[in-house]
Structures are given as structure tokens and as C-alpha cells.
Amino acid sequence: EDYDDEARDIIRAVKPYSMTSPERLNAFILATRYIARHNIPGDIVECGVWRGGSMQACARTLLSVGETERELYLFDTYEGMTEPTAEDLRR
Structure with missing residues (x-):
């Protein structure tokens, strides 16, 4: 586990939801x-969220x-x- 403390806490x-x-x-x-640090515009979408853990992390x-x-957006x-x-x- 080579994660920083904040990432470890989020994970x-x-x-339990991922x-x-x-x-x-x-x-x-x-x-x-x-994407936040570099001000990359746009929303974030996940398709197939199960219990939403990945988007909770986001x-x-x-x-x-x-x-x-x-x-x-979660679908x-x-x-x-x-x-x-x-x-x-596909045709």
C-alpha cells in the first residue's frame, strides 16, 4: 500500500461500497x-456504479x-x- 494518508482514508x-x-x-x-489540479473542464460520469463506492471516492x-x-453522474x-x-x- 503506497498511498498517501488522505487516499488511504478515502479508500x-x-x-464497503465498491x-x-x-x-x-x-x-x-x-x-x-x-483533473482538479489542472482545471480540466467537464463533469464526471460512471456507468455501472454498484453501490457507488468509486464515485464516493471521487x-x-x-x-x-x-x-x-x-x-x-451515476448510471x-x-x-x-x-x-x-x-x-x-456496430455496423
């Missing part, structure tokens, strides 16, 4: 810090750097993905 807080590994949560935290990270204007089917149909195929 510990969100782990299937994402601590290593990947840390990468997500670092990526979130990067939100906690944004709050820790004082960023409160960025919108977070989920709540039942798993359906089988692909002909309409889903």
Missing part, C-alpha cells in the same frame, strides 16, 4: 486530483481539494446488463 471509507480494488481506487483518486477527493462545482441498470440485440451491434 477505507468507500471500500468492488474496485484499493489499487484502482487509488488510481481513480490520483486521476481526480489531476466526490471525497473533489471535496478535499475544494472543488464543488463539478457535476457527478446503473440495477439488474445487470441485458443480452445484446441486433440493435446493439
